[in-house]
Amino acid sequence: MxxxxxxxxxxxxxxxxxxIVFPVMSMGLAPFLVxxxxxxxxxxEPVYEQLRRFWVRIFALSFVVGTVTGLVLEFEFGTNFAAFSTTAGELFGGPLAVEGMMAFFLEATFLGIFVFGRERVSDRLYxxxxxFVALGTWLSAVWILVANSWMQTPQGFEMAMQAGRPVVTLVDPVAAYANPRFPWMYVHMQNAAVLSVALFMLGVAAYKLRSLGVADPESDGGADTDRRFWRKTLKIALVVLLVTAPLQVVHGDAYGRHVAETQPQKFAAMEAVWETDSYVPEYIVAFPTSADDLMNPRAKDIFGIGIPGGASWLASGGDAQAEIQGLNEFEGSPPVAVVFWSFRAMVALGFWFVLLAFWAGYRWRAGELFEDRLxxxxxxxxxxxxxxxxxxGWIVTEVGRQPWVIQGVMKTTDGVSPGLTGTEATATLLGFVAVYSALLATYTYVVWRVVRDGAPEVTVRREGPDASAEVAVDD
Known part of the structure; x- marks a missing residue:
């Protein structure tokens, strides 16, 4: 056990x-649906009704499954991390409660109107x-990230003794809830969600267009509804990708400096720096050459593209000779290989998204967006x-903070429920693996069914002299 x-x-x-898959999908879809x-x-134009009806199905599904899995996460604070909840409950529980009372109920209340009320309410109310559905979705992220960011950069509290044990006491709500990490996490997370959904839309649209033959140079371009629907989807998603992909890289660069200032231990793990050093290289793309390199990136015997002094430049904001504090100077260290390789993967993916966006933008400008098979x-x-x-990215954020559950205040091992046995914890872990695997597989299957069914049929206009006009939309 x-x-x-x-x-x-x-x-x-x-x-x-x-x-996290489900809130990312719902948060990313929210601005598109608005x-x-x-x-x-x-x-x-009927194509926009089609777009709304199609994507709201996936949004609603993600909202429901995300709500269920999110509640389970909150229960785990009591079942598996009761000591943490006892110590930090006064501060940590507040944002979670507000998230439920404010954001969740706001979103849930108006979601019924948004999903089922198009024919029953006015355009303005709809x-x-x-x-408000979109606002509720994004407000949920505010309070969740307020709680998580406080764990990364805790402030606005004092430690007091209650019933013979130390507990966190909130003394400055503004300092605690508007902690230095929150704005960085929120912007990065929300932009990532929109970017992820834009990529998903592009992939689905490209797949459907290929199956319809639209990308075939010999095709006449098609005038049917499905082709127009997916062409419009692809164009809208590409515009969003062109904005969000470069923003994510630029913001991520600044975010990295903030991490180096506030969590130098995490930054050292991201760069696999054990001994304090200067002119530390930054490996933008890296691949292990052996199993030892995979598990022990400190050897830096890897194949990759490294920028001399790049990590020092990132940490300092422009000084390639800047010193980076090594892991050996801290009490304990996170699983460095997990953090190091996860960070490399995140950075590589970020640059790929920028390249993909610019490539597609160039082909669109050249008038060959729908003909480029590659x-x-x-x-x-x-x-x-x-x-x-x-x-x-979340692996870097959470694993990089270890061994602390609250940075510099409480270790993760000290936050585990004291009465929990190895047998109980292992049994529930195995049960969660089975249930969550089935849940994710079911969600994937339902989304696939929605995509397979394609654009919903719209044969009646809401206004106009011809109440039975067929859909016809220009690209």
Whole structure:
């Protein structure tokens, strides 16, 4: 049987890795749905009604599954990390409670109107429902990230003794909840969600267009509804990718400096620096050449593209000779190989997204966006890479903080439920693996069914002299 601390950490990691897919999908889709609804009302073009109806199905599914898996995560604080909850409950529980009372109920209330009320309410009220659904989705992220960011850069609290044990006491809510990490995490996370959904849209649209023959140079371009629907989807998603991909890289560069200032131990793990050194290289792309290199990146015997002094430049904001504090100077260290390689994967994916966006933008400008088979293949193969980038990014964030559950305040091993046995923790871990694997497989299957069914049929306009006009939309 596994040690209770290890099994609990693995279980929480599993539930987080699966859960995060659903809020990323819903948060990323939210601004698209507001835009589709606005265009549908303003232009009365059937293609925007199709876009709204198609993507709201995936949004609603993601919201429901995300709610269930999110509740399980919160329960795990009591079942597996009761000591942490006892110590930090006064500060940590507040944002989670507000998230449920404010953001979740706001989103859930208006989601019913948005999903089922198009024919029952006015255009104005329907658009308001779309805005409040999106607002609720993004507000949920605010309070979740407030809690998590406080764990990364805790402040606004004091330690007090209650019933013979130390507990966190909130003394400055503004300092605690507006901690230095929150704005960095929020911007990076929300932009990543929108970017991930844009990539997913591009991949689905490219796949459907290829199956319809639109990318075939011999095709007449087609006038049917499905082809127009997917062409519009691809164009809108590409515009968003052109904005979000470069922003993610630029913001990530600044975010890295903030991590170096506030969590030097995590930054040292990201760069696999054990001894304090200067002029530390930055490996933008790196591959292990042996199993030892994979598990022990300190050897730096790897194949990759390194920028001399790049890590020092990133940490300092422009000084390639800057000193980086090594891991040996800290109390304990995270699993460096996990953090190092996850960071490399995140960075490589970020640059690929920029390259893909510029490549597609160039082909669009050249008038060959729908004829480039290689580009469409790249869209398809990249459709889920945004979600992968989010996953490895969170691995860097959470694993890089170890051995601390609250940075510099409480260690993760001290936060585990004291009465939890190895047998109980291992059994629940195995149960979660089975249930969450089935849940993710079911979600994937349902999304695939929605994609397979294609664009919803729209044969009636909401306004106009011809109430039975067929859909016809220009590209």
């Amino acid at each position: 596994l040690d209770p601390a290890i099994a609990s950490r693995l279980q929480f990691a599993l539930t987080t890795i699966v859960h 835009y589709f609804t606005w265009k549908e009302i303003r232009t009365d 658009f308001v429902s779309a805005v 580009l469409h293949d790249a869209f398809v193969w990249s459709s889920l890479l945004g979600f992968l980038a989010v996953e490895v």
